[in-house]
Amino acid sequence: MEFKERDQDRKLETDMDWHHNTKLPYVPRPDSSLSFFYNCNNDNNPYPEFTFILLYQLAFLFHSSCLLVSHMNEQMSVPTKDNGNKEKKKRLTNNQIELLERSFQEEIKLDPERKMKLSRELGLQPRQIAVWFQNRRTRWKAKQLEHLYDVLKHQYDVISDEKQKLQEEVMKLKAMLSREQGFGNQTYGGYTEISGEETVESTSEGLRVSNTARGKSTIEQVADQVYSPFTVEDYNNTVTLPHCHWPVVPY
DNA sequence: GGGCTAACCTATTCATACG
């Protein structure tokens, strides 16, 4: 079967889920407009009864399928841009949303049993429950990304400030060094024969930094703080966690 | 392995509420 056709079938099934309680109509005997099917009783036919039964069944099937298609189109409200009986979208009530929200906070994924339970409790179609959960997960992920962006931006700002301070300090120290060199090679305080880089190490700020100098620089350490708690794996884990541990965010 | 199915996802459409 062509993929597109299969997909359409699947859509149909999904829609049948939407109208899971749809009952097929009683199909009456084909009407007179199909009477040509029954006019098989002529002299040239050696098996009039057999032909009648065969044609009757064919006619019945044809008529049934016609009725079935029209019934399904009617019942399923197949969204067509031009028909007048297109079903209007309705907002869910506050009570419905409240219960759905509570259920979502318990578990962001929806198992079939819970779907049916919610469907019964809320008087909504199972398909509507599934769609609501899908949309809610999308909003939840968007909020998570937004939150992650805020955290990263804050940490970026902290690093930026630190960098700015360090650059200003380097400038000051370079200026001091220039002045010092103006006095020749005489010692000045504790500094002798030092480069600009090392000067930073010797300042109070630099001393603070040097406490951690055994391993990584401040920036590297801050960078670690920025990136380590937010690995892709962690993010994926939060997304696939069975329970919503992320702070509840309004959507 | 390939077909089928159900559930999921992202992107999009469209109706509705609201300032």
Next chain:
DNA sequence: CGTATGAATAGGTTAGCCC
């Protein structure tokens, strides 16, 4: 009346099941 929001659809992917 324009915009934001949310319900619903379209089309694609994936995993599980069966043959």
